Amino acid sequence: MENLPVYHGPIGKEEGERRLAQDGRDGCYLVRNSDTVQGVYCLCVLCKGYVYTYRIHKDDAGSWAAETTPGVDKRYFRQIKNLIAAFQAPGQGLAMPLLFPVTAQRRARAQAEPRTPTDGLSPTAPTSPFLQQSRPHATQGQKNRNKNKKEVQQAFG
Known part of the structure; x- marks a missing residue:
């Protein structure tokens, strides 16, 4: 088992x-x-x-x-x-x-992965322009996952 x-x-x-x-x-x-x-x-x-x-x-x-x-x-x-x-x-x-x-x-x-970055950077306050530019893409990805989840729920609900 x-x-x-x-x-x-x-x-x-x-x-x-x-x-x-x-x-x-x-x-x-x-x-x-x-x-x-x-x-x-x-x-x-x-x-x-x-x-x-x-x-x-x-x-x-x-x-x-x-x-x-x-x-x-x-x-x-x-x-x-x-x-x-x-x-x-x-x-x-x-x-x-x-x-x-x-x-x-x-x-x-998932439980073993650290929830905060180990390099001391704050996820809410990016320190470089690259990180600031990449955040909207991550947000858009979350929106897509939420949209896909709703579509799946509608299909099976």
Whole structure:
């Protein structure tokens, strides 16, 4: 499980929900340890502002299965990555297909990066004409990202 990019470890329900809300896209998902059942994991997916949690576990034969919506046949997979791949398709017993992985590695890199420049320069007060000229381009890039995010939300909302 530790090699699975979307595995976040024993982060707890609230932290898992916070991380998904931080991403904010319907279909973003992660895997964490269950808070209540030892040796069981939770597959958490965001859908319309709610986090749906499905228990996943390995049986005695070594196959992975997920507890899905009642009435949907339980499916078994040799590897956890195959289970996740299967649930990326619609109609598999989850509230929302798994569309956007929230990876623990990406999160760890973001936390490890310094938030302020290490050379002592202030990001709000550029000291050279080059930095002053490059700032509008960065602002325009942010506008484009926001525009693209809105377009994606409209397409899936």
